Amino acid sequence: MARVRVREHVNPLAEKYxxxxxxxxxxxxxxxxQQPLHLDIGCARGRFVLKMAQALPQWNFLGLEIREPLVEEANQIRDQLGLTNLHYLFCNANNSLxxxxxxxxxxxxxxxxxxxxxPWFKKRHQKRRVVQPELVEQLALALPEGAEVFLQSDVEEVALQMRSLFDESPVFQPTTAGWLETNPLPIPTEREIATLARNxxxxxxxxxxxxPTGQKDPHSEAQGGEGQTQING
Incomplete structure (x- = not known):
């Protein structure tokens, strides 16, 4: 299959989205x-969740991406491989999540x-960034106790902004005070591999x-079903 060519950046505030x-x-x-679900927001070409779905068949995986041709290509690859624990959706996470x-x-x-x-570096464009207070609030309401949110970026300013928004939420607790030294997931993204290769x-x-009270729910151990694995930072 020929590699689909699309624009690198898409404005999520454009009328069409x-x-x-x-x-x-x-x-x-x-x-x-009913298997535990891993949601990847902004999955691009979807290769990360593709490899995760192959490595962890006891989980389901969902990739959200705003560039429709990438979603169509990713679902075609999924179908060719016959994976039943993986799907990609074309949407704008800022209004569809x-x-x-x-x-x-x-x-x-x-x-x-x-x-x-x-990253949307220009100050006037930062409202286009995917991690906004509304997104954090939506995840806070939807995720069960013990669920995980993993963030990473090669732009420190963007990473700081994402981390600060989750830090401000009373229901999200970081595993470390600073940055994680290594990726706790078994599969790196293509961007991570390229970034680390350049040192x-x-x-x-x-x-x-x-x-919501900040106290451990004694019933949370049963959530997620058989085969759930926690990331250990």
Whole structure:
């Protein structure tokens, strides 16, 4: 399959991206819909979750991407490989995340990754960044206790902004005070591999979801189903 060529950056505030997508029928997308779900926001070509789905068949994986040709290509590759624990959706996470999260089976969402999002360096463009207070609030409401949010970027300013927004939430607790030295996931992204090959730093942070009172829920151990694995920072 020829590699799809698309624009590197897409403005999520453009009019064409302002319509929220209708949630899919999850039973039609996954062979075992009650498996724990890993959501990758801004998955680009989707190779990270593709490899994760192959390595961890006891998990389901969902990639969200705003560039539709990349989603079509990724789903074609998924179909060719016959994977039933992987799906990609074309959407703007800044306006489609809430209805998607609300439609998921209760308790299945156990991990969220946001990796190397578009930096939008100019101050007037920073409202285009994917991690906004509304996104953090939506994840805080949707994630069960013990679920994980993993963030990474090769732009320190962007990583600091993402980490500070999750730090400000009373229900997300970082695993370390500073940056993680290594990636706790078994599969790196293509961007991470390229960045480290140039000896440039990658800034990483891992958060766990607390219950609303900040106290451990004694029933949370059962959430996520058989085969759930926690990332250890």
């Amino acid at each position: 302002q319509t929220s997508i209708a949630p899919p029928q999850w039973d039609n997308l996954y062979g075992k819909v 809430q209805p998607l999260l609300a439609s998921l089976p209760t308790g299945v969402l156990q991990r969220v990754t946001i990796q190397f999002p578009d 440039f730093p990658v800034y990483r942070a891992l958060f766990h979801k607390l219950n």
